[in-house]
Amino acid sequence: MTQTQQPLPQAVGAAPLLGGRRGPAALGFIREAALLPVLAVILVVGALVSPVFLTTTNLISGVGQQVSALGVTVVGESLILLIGGMDLSLESTYGLAPMIAAWLIVPASAFGSGLMLNPYLGILIVIGIGAAVGLVNGLLIVKARLNGFIVTLGMTILLAGLQNGSVQGQSPYQLPAAFAYIGTEYLGEVPVALVVAAVVFIAAGLFLRYHRTGRAIYAIGGNPQAARAAGIRVDRIKIGVYVAGSMLAALGGLIEAGRVSSVTGAQGYQEGIIFSVFAAAVIGGVSLQGGKGTMLGAASGVVLLGLVQNIINLSQAPNYWQYAINGGVILFALVLARIVGGESAADQT
């Protein structure tokens, strides 16, 4: 590096790289951990509301069990948001996939089809339906260039209709143990569902950070034209992400089905879980514009929502106020995340 030619002192070659790298990395961590103070406040509030709140049984077995299904779905939505897309139909995939599988495996007496397929095959069907829905979404959005919002809005209504129509409004129950395993069983005090969710979060986080396709996802979301100019196969990766996202939503639905030991017609769409899914991702700093966000952030968004829901339950607030409290808290969390986390948290662009 020559002084004559490049007189500015901060030329890259001149400074040892490790020294320069620490600054931005530390900043990145602060941004990712933006929700930690909010979580701390919630823990204090929870402890004040109920003595039960700060017990491992409540936090690990209770909250952990409850947020796992949501969390896995949030990973799927976050991936789709990162490529600059959005998928409203994840909530219906979350209901339809386990519904069809349950219908195929439980006896006719429990509102099944009577086919009574192998439960392990049922799990494959759950994931397979997720993949199929994601593929259709991906092809319509990426190849046919339809608007993602309207495609997945139409899809979510179609799938919810199929979910109810296929079982004529019934709720299949008597789920075989193998099928319900990840939603119901515990490893000691820890729910299997929580382990599965944690593995999904960590795997997705590492993939996004260290795998070349993961990095390509950020590039596509950040600037699709530049990604294409760099030779990244933008269309292929986008479709792949829609497929992966729907598969994760289907897995989330399988966990939820196991947790409640049946599949109701309301699971997913009628429960309106897509709002919680988006809220968790956005509170966690995943940008709706694409290209920004981490799995650590998304996970903290999920935990925050789970804790708030838990506190509302413990406080024995009347049922009919639950929606108002829930919505209010989510909006409040968004504002807080914006204040603490800066631009990325609230998508101000």
Next chain:
Amino acid sequence: MTAVLTPAVAARGIHKSYGSTRALRGVDVTLAPGRCLGLVGRNGAGKSTLVSILSGLQRPDEGEVTFDGEAAPPAGAVHAWRAKLATVHQHSMIVPELTVAENVFLGRLPRRRRRVDWRAVRTEAAAVLGEWGSGVDPARACRDLSVEQRQIVELARAVASGTKVLLLDEPTAALEREAVLRLFTRVRQLVDAGVAVLYISHHLEEVFDICDDVAVLRDGELVLTAPTAGLSTDGLVNAMVHGHVGGPTETELADQASRTAVEDLPVHVESADAAAGRPVLELRGLTAASEYGDLDGVSLTVAPGESVGVVGLISSGVVTLGRIAAGIESGDEGELLVGGAGLPGGDRAAALEAGVGYVPEDRRTAGYVGALSVAENMTMSITDRLSAGRLGVLGRRRMHEAAQPWADSLALVASSLAQQVADLSGGNQQKVTVARALARDPRLVVAITPTRGVDVVSKELLLQALRRAVDAGAGLLLATDELDDLGYCDRVLVLVRGRIVAEVPGGGRFDRTAMIAAIEGVASTIGSIGAGRGATSEEPGETP
């Protein structure tokens, strides 16, 4: 010179920092009524920051701005600032879905009886635009306009506001010659009418053409303010680079830049084309309809180690030609062969695999991913190689190791390889884009307007880097509307309305005036550009 008059705008002791970067350090600038001040400086010198402070978009950390001796409105008070001055930005501030007339009066549509007076909007817009002789229809939607026409609308907006202060932030960056001349005439009229103008440009000749005085920014400090009459181009470049007028000349500096850094550029070209005696690029009878300009039966070849310039007006199809060669768009008819093998049209990934490096026409929209780091952008086309045999796992360290030699040899100015590209200055962003294009051992490099909006020294460095790839055996297709870029080309093709009308030797040996005439489509001069012979597909005299 300004002693008698109250300055129209005065900025005193302006400081502005972004984190640890001090963009401006105690800058004093005054704009006098009836004078045009040129503001020059290399990329990253602080020009954009100063403009955003003068136009009220940002608040200085220290210092104050006054208009006619009165304190300026608070930063961000858009309407209050707009009453004081008008700005024409480097990047388009046009709303594409509105009509030309609506854009001219954006935010201040004339009203009558509390309703928008649409008739006045149309007639007044037509009057303003008519003065330009631009032929832009006020009723047209702006999305249908060319880049040049959009720029005209922006200028018309500034003029229509009846402002006394005008900031022109690189207004000619995307304009063609005729339009630049029209612009200058108009600016001169405004100055003569008593408007104070601040003119920011990378083209130093323009500064001498239009400005009465010039101010030079270097590393956030104002190092020179003087009348242009007493200055030379070399003196100005020296002030930009060294902070004082005397010293080595522009050419010496450029030579120095290329020798010191670009020599180490880690370009490797493993091309079998030279041995096989075949061209790296062959286009046969290419016809295309494109928003970037149509092509009408273009054929050309680029040999290994050869650099071919394609020059023409923005709408002439030069950009389309580059985009097709790079695999970004596909033509309607014709063939694209790289290294003798046919390529599917519009498949960028396939083109990359075949060995085509690409510098897009607009770095902001397609050159880099702003939110990602320098290292990540530089290595974006080689992630498969960096992660080969590791199941696609790609550590940060590997990317940094691969990017470091490029940053060094291109003299990249950044706080570290982990810095976001969005935070770099324009010239350094373009270095990142060029590094990415060269990183994958290209047998062919397609570069479209690679030096647009880049300062003199960076410009030379970028062209040298491309030249270095050619020396290493790659072919270069350089599509541009800037004659200065063509100095390194072995031969130059002139495109008019999608057809090759002339082929001339490069190396700066062409007659500039004749070349410009050819680009503008003036047929009679084509024979005299250089030792030129007709291009393969056209008879020399046969032009539209």
